[in-house]
Amino acid sequence: MIDGFDYKLLIVDDHAHNLYTLRKLIEKHLQATVLEASSGREAIDLTLSHHDIDLIILDVQMPEMDGFQTASLLKRRRRSRDIPIIFLTAAFKAEEFQQRGYAIGAVDYLLKPIDDNLLINKISTYFRLIEKERSLNRELEIKVAERTAELAEARQYLANIITHMGEALLVLTPEGEIKITNPAACRMLGYSESDLLGLSIGDVFEEEGDEEAGAFMGTWLEALIRTGALAKIEARFIASNGRRVPILFSRTAIKDTDGAITDIICIAKDMSGYARIDNDNVKEALTTTHLERTTEADHDR
Template sequence: MPRFTVFMGLLAMTDDFVILVVDDNANNRFALRVLLSRLPETEVIEAAAGEEALMHTVTRDIHLILLDIQMPGMDGFETARHLLMTERTRNIPIIFLTAVFKAKEFIERGFAIGAVDYLTKPLEDNLLLSRVRFYQVLHARENRLADVVRQLRRQERSLSIALSQAEAANRTKSIFLANMSHELRTPLNAIIGFSEVVARSATIGPEDRKNLEIIYRSGNHLLALINEILDFSKIEAGRVEVVDEATDLGLLLDEVIKLLLPRAEQAGLTLLAQVETIPAVVRVDATKLRQVLLNLLGNAIKFTRQGSVVLEVRGDPATEGAVRIEFAVRDTGIGIALADQRRIFEPFTQIVTHAIGAGTGLGLAITQRYLSMMGAELTVESTLGEGSVFRFTLVAQLATEAVEVPASKGAVIGLAEADRGKRILIVDDDPDARRLLVQILAPLGFALAEAVDGMDAIARTASFCPQLILMDWRMPELDGLAAMQQIRAEQGEKAPPILMCTANVLGEQRSEAIAAGSSGFLVKPVRRDELFAALEEQLGLCFQRESTEQQKAAAVVISPTDLVAEIATLSDEIRDALRKAAEELNTSEVGALLARVADDHPHLARHIAAMLEEFQFEELIALLHA
C-alpha cells in the first residue's frame, strides 16, 4: 500500500477514547491492552520506546498516555519533556508507571515535569481502570464543552452579523426618517406659518378667516402625525432617554387640562381633573408625562360622544423621600371590546371606523413605551357602550428645589423703540421659508437681510454685520453647520449668535448643532412663541405684548352646559333638520340651517361650524339628541 494512503489512514478520526501505552516490556503492554479493553469506546495503541510514542502522537489524536519511566534509550521523563514542548501534545494527560521500590523520588520528579497521575507496579486492576475511566469521562465532558463553545461562537458570529445588519438598517431608517422629516416639515413650515400670518390680517373676511383656520388646523394635525411616527421610531431605535427634573405636578396637570379643554367643549363634553394629596414638586420626566396624559385624554375625548372625561390623580403619603402617584383617565365613551383590549397597545392598531378613528394608531403604543421607561405599567378597564378607564402608577422622588412658574405672556405686537432696527440675517435656500420669517419679523421693527446658502451667508455676514443669524441646516454648496463653523472661525469672539433653524429634528442632530457652536435650535415648522423667546434670550430685548385683558376679550368660549341649553332653545323644526342633515353627512344643508340661526345664536352657529370642520358628526348628532 502506498505510504501516503497508510499515513492518511492513520490520521482518520475516531470517536473512541485513544490510550497510548508506552512500555519496553511486551508482556506489560499486552496485560494493559487486555485490561483496558474492558472499558467501552476505548482504543489502545502500543509503543515500545519513547521515540515510537512521539511518532504516534504525530499521526494520531491521543487522549491519555500511560508512560513507563524506566526504558532503554529515551526514558519516560525525557519522553514527557518532549511531549510538553509541542503545542499538539502538551495538554495530553500523562500517568507515569514505575516498578521502582523507592517511588517517592520518581513521583516528585514526575509531577515536576507535568504528570497528572502516578501509579506503581504491580498495578491494581480496579485502581487503574477507575483512574482511566475518570480521564475518559473528563475527556467526554471536555468534548461536550468544546461543542457548546463552538456552538456559542457560531451563535455569537451570527448575532454579530445580525447586530451589524440591524445597526445598518437603523442607520438607513434614521437617514430616511431625517430626510422625510425634512421634506415634510419644509412645506408644513410654509402652510402653518403663512396661514397664521394671514389670519392675523385685519383685511380678510370671515369666510377667508375660517378657511385659513381649517388650513392651520389641518397643518398642525399633519404635523402631529409626523411627530408621532418620528417619536415611535426614536423609541424603537433606543434613542429616547428618561430625563427627570423638578416638576410642579399641579401646574403640569392644569396645563394639560387647559390645552384640551377647548377640544372637549367643542365636542360638548365635560373635562375636569380630580386631584388629591399630591406633592408640590417631584422629580419626573415632565415632557414624557405631559405627552402620556395628552395622549390618554385626547383619545378619551375622541371616543366619547357625550358625558365626561375625568383625569383622576391621587398621591400616597411620602416615604423615604419618594411618593407613589396613581393616575386614571376615566370616560363615558364608546368602550373597548375585550378582544380589542389585548391589542390596542400594538403599534399602528386602530379599533374603530374611520369616522372617529383618524390617526396613526401609535398614540397608545408610544404612551405604553414612555410609561415602561418611567417604571410604570398602563392598564385598561372597559365596557362597551359605557366607557373606559386607563390607569398607571408612578413612583417619583420628592424635589427640594423650587420650580419657577413662567409668567403668562400676551401676543407679541412690536419692539420697544430702543430695540428697533436690530439686524437679523435669514439664511435658507427655500425662498418660502425666508419670506415667512421676513413677514413675521419685519412688521415688529427688525432690520433684515437674506442669504440663499452657506457661502452667501458668510459673505452677507461680513457686509451686513448682523446681530443674530437664523441659519438653515440643509443647503446646497455649503450647509448651515459648515457655514456656522466658518463664520465663528473668521470672526472669533465678534461672531453673532447663530440659531439653527431646521427641519432636522432628531436628537443627535440637535446635539451636533450645539456642539458645533449653535446658540440655539429651532425646529420647523417654527413656532412664533419659540422664535420670540429665542430672540429675547439671544438679543437681550423685550417685546411689546398684548395685555392679558386684551387676550381674554379676544377669546370667546361656549361651555358644554351653555351649548346644550342653547340647542334646546332652537325650534323643533330646526333641531330635527340639523339632526337629519348631520346623520346624512350633508354639510351644505347644515351650513344653510346655520345661516338661518346665526343672527339669534351666533356663538352656537360658530361652534357647530367648527365641529363640521373637524368632521365631528357623531358628536353633533349626540348633542342634537341630548
C-alpha cells in the same frame, strides 16, 4: 466509549508483552482506540501524527529515552503538552522518583505490579473528566454560535434601518472627518459612498450665519461637548456640484466612559420645497384671518 464519547489512548513500553497485556486489559473494560509505542521517540512521533490523543500511559524504565525524558519533551511541545500522562514503573518506586514524575507534569504515578481494577478506574476517571470538558466546550461553542447569530441579526437590522432611512446620516470622528454614511446622504450630496468617506464635514456643510471657515467645528462643538447634543438648526449641505441643499440638521456626541467624544452623529432632513414662514408673517396671517371671519359674522347678522 463513555456516554457517546470516543477516546484515544497511547500506551508506551519497550516490552511487547507489557504492551499486549495492557492493550487487552483496556479493550476488555473500556471502549477506546489504543495506540502503541515501544520507545519514547516513537511516542513523540505518534503525538505529532495523532492530534486527538486523550491520555498517555508511559513506562518509566526504557532504554535510550526513559519515561521522564519522554514526558519532558511531550510537555514542551504545543500539540502534546496538555495530554494527561500516567507513569507506570516497577523499578523507580522511591518517593523522589514519584515527586520527579509529578514535577514533570504527570497526573498519576503508579507502581507495578498494577492492580487491574485500580488502573481501569484511574483511566475511567480521566475519561470522565475529558467527557465533562468536551461537554462544556460544546455548550460554549453553541452559546457562542447563538450569540454570534444574534449579533449578526442585530447588525443587519441596524444596517437596514440606516440604509432605508429617509434622512441623511453622517457619523464623524471627533476631528470632523466622515467615517460612516448612508444612501440618503449620498443621494442628497451627489457623492458615492467611497468619495464621501474621509471628507471633512466642512467640505459639505454650510451653517447659516456662520461666515468663518471653521464654524462647524467651532463654538457649536464646545456646546456639544458640554451638553452631548444640540437642537436642530437650519443649515445647508454643499452638494458635489456646488448646489446648496437646505437642511434641518441635528448633531449628537457619543462619549466614552471618561467623557471624551468618540463619534459625532449628524442627521439631516432635506428641506427643499418647504416654505419658510417668519413668526411676524404668521401673526399677520392669523390676524387677517380673524378680521375676515369677524366681518363675515357681522354681515350675517
